[in-house]
Amino acid sequence: MDFAPRVKEDNPDPRIACALLLDTSYSMSGSPMEELNAGFQLFCQEVHDDDLTAKRAEIAVITFGGMARVEIPFTEGRDLQPKPLQPSGNTPMGAAIDLGLNQIEARKTEYKAAGLEYYRPWLFVLSDGEPTDGPVFTAAVQRLRAVEAARGVTVFGIGVGSQVNMSALGQLSGERTPIRLQGVSFREFFSWLSRSLSSASSSNAFGSSDSSAVDQQIPLPSPAGWAAV
């Protein structure tokens, strides 16, 4: 005897917003920028190919090279398209952080208005240098740390190349130490990111309190393959 009840078919999926803040300053010229573009193209493909990630992950790309700008506003994984990035100018990382936080906050407001459930957003900062917008950077770090402490965002700092100021990246989070990218292994990084979004998209049940903030993070795949030791 079989049981085939009517079930609700059109409840909306929960969302996970992921903002990628990418350093496109002039020092990224040549092979780093080529690998970054190739890695992001691969990432778009992998996000499309994973059913849950395609529906649930929303990606935004913000670049900082000369100026901070929103290259790709928050876009559902299934609609994400690669966009070749060009290097130029200096490294206004602080302005990019502000822009990233603004985008995330606006997106959360839209989720609430639409009655969508969502997970804690992710914010990645990838840089090969150091911030050139001193006071803006200092203020942006303060803002970012406050949002992180209020559990408003999970922050990941990724250092690229030998000139990167890891201690500046280290200021971005009180919970996670920045990771140094092995060479220009952007493809491996982006592949890890799509797998991480996949596990986040199918994640369930984390404690609301009674444990440290770090303990409540979604368990992610190992970054071995792109992280320098």
Place this chain on the structure above:
Amino acid sequence: MWKIIGGSIAGSSHTRENKGCDDANNWVVAGSTVCLTVADGAGSKPQAARGSRLAVDTVQKLAFNQPTCAPDVWLHEVFGEVHRELDREANGDGLPRQHFAATLAIAVLIGDQLAIGQVGDTVVVVGGPAGYTTIDPAGHGEYANETDFITHSDWAARLRMTVCPAEAVDAIFLSTDGLRYKILDDLTAAKPYEPFFTDLAEFARTDGSDNAAIERFLSTVDDQTGDDKTLVVAVRT
């Protein structure tokens, strides 16, 4: 008389990662006591399956004693005992209690009173002449994947409890969060999706309906989550 059927199955995301089922369920009919339990071990915790199993087994043991006190008083003691039992188990293994984190819902009928207690994002719906109602839906925090667990040191403050006259109820449904998308009409308001509960109550009353049919349904329904799924239904016959 009550007829009870139910089951739990591992979700597709758990199967893909070679994890078993972190959900557990069971029920007891002893004298005039009817007690239904579902638990969902926290997917992010290493001992989640043991946590949910032990929680359900602990409730079973206590329900077999055929409690005579008011059902809400009994439930409060039972939630406390589950918390202590998980604590003892964790201590015995030298592990943090949080590794055994689980959500827990219990519906107990003692005499002419029905009490329902829940910690975490379980779903309990009751049906009667007035239609179907979700009991104390979990008001989760900002994020969809966060909830409360019975292992919390302050579990008592997180316990949601409702008592109602048993005569107003002729069907009781318990589920873990894995089925939310399919059985709630509105996730925010946690309104029951009535066609599902109508169909389920009717099926449960049909001769020959059994646990295996519930498990087959749970294995085949596209739940949008890949999470473990559990359903227990009790109907008056």
